[in-house]
Amino acid sequence: MRKEVQRRIVSKDGHNKVRIDNVEGMVKLYLHDIWTTVVDMKWRYKLTLFASTFVMTWFIFGVFFYFIGMGNGDFDVEHNSTHVPCLMNVETLTGAFLFSLESQTTIGYGFRYISEECPLAIFTLVAQLVITGLAEIFVTGAFLAKLARPKKRAETIKFSKEAVICRHQGRRCLMVRVANMRKSLLIQCQLTGKLLRSYVTEEGEMTQIHQSSVDFCMDSSGECPFLILPLTFYHVIDERSPLAGLTADNLKTRDFELLITLNATMESTAATCQSRTSYVPQEVLWGYEFMPVLFCTTGGRYVADFNFFDKVQVCNDPALNVEKK
Structure with a gap:
């Protein structure tokens, strides 16, 4: 059986995969x-x-x-x-x-x-x-x-290979993990998302790619975090979310692409850099959560172990586990 090729607009490393043809001049x-x-x-x-x-x-x-x-x-x-x-x-x-x-x-x-x-x-x-x-x-x-382009600095920003859906503070959330691979700080970090999918208007017009905003936040009251440690951003899936109606059963059959963009300011040069990645339904895990990546040594120092950066574990929420079954 021939495996269906997964179409993407943005690759995992943030490059545009849309080909431009037949442009005059x-x-x-x-x-x-x-x-x-x-x-x-x-x-x-x-x-x-x-x-x-x-x-x-x-x-x-x-x-x-x-x-x-x-x-x-x-x-x-x-x-x-x-x-x-x-x-x-x-x-x-x-x-x-x-x-x-x-x-x-x-x-x-x-x-x-x-x-x-x-x-x-x-x-x-x-x-x-x-x-x-x-x-x-x-x-x-x-x-x-x-x-000197900030594009090279953006290559040292790491996104988790997969996104997870679990409960956070009693709410169902989609989570992604982001890390800065350099010791120099990235300040004024803002993570935004766009849900790319086909859409049919009320008039019956078919839109091949429709963009919907997906808001991400942290437990910092909306303040811009310092990306000095690996951070987990989450999006609340409620009735106002573009992902409303997403369940464990229809997750793999849905046709969408979640584009994640991180904008930040480099501490050393004050230049703005941008890093991107995307997730398709096959890269979104239902009922999982990220494993801890930050540890404390006996000497009192914090260590971010990137062996655990992309690792996930089954969450303890019985409701999500029942839905997954």
Whole structure:
């Protein structure tokens, strides 16, 4: 029997899995916002762009200098003794390329240089330094911007592989566990959820993906928690919840995706980072609760043991256990 492929909009590691097709003028749109396009490039393309920017500008202006020398007659076999070349000691395209490289990188060996009798070569040199300087600033800036993106910090935020449904303070709740994998604090943490599912309006119109807000909170009176320890966020399943009507029997047959987003501010840079994950019905466990992950050593120190981060155990609520059966 062929296993049905589970469709997802967001992967477990937070990447968008929706493919965009048949967009007219896609290349033009990407070139219109060239900065974002370059910053979002994969590293292999960015490194290629970084290297090719230097090599291509060296070669292009080397060709310009070669044609300037050719137009001035510097490469003629026979010329009079009063002839002054535009580029001294440049007789081939390779020499022109080396002169362009030495000028742009400010090496300045002194063997190849521009004579005072060739204004066009002087103008080309000035244009090269201005144009390539701007290009290098752009590419280097995009390179550094990608290195400093908060996206990398978000990769050190860990979500539990599965969500659980159990009772918390007498109410039926859906719970997820979140942890910060670095010692540096994440402050002003806010966990939000979106329930993605198909929906039929009162007029009978079918909506393929309908988004409903799923509110998560903690036992901190709504205050923004410090994500210094693994924390468990919960959503109360009541009549106002988008998950109202969810039971142990229909959980596995329901078609939905729960998108979880954590927004936080990094203590070290004050930049905002965002981390995402999603849960499908097969990843929601009914009648289970998370096992303790925080322990105290004999020396009086707290230890977060991540061997227990994703582990669950059957809860003690008889009502939920009866529903599960």
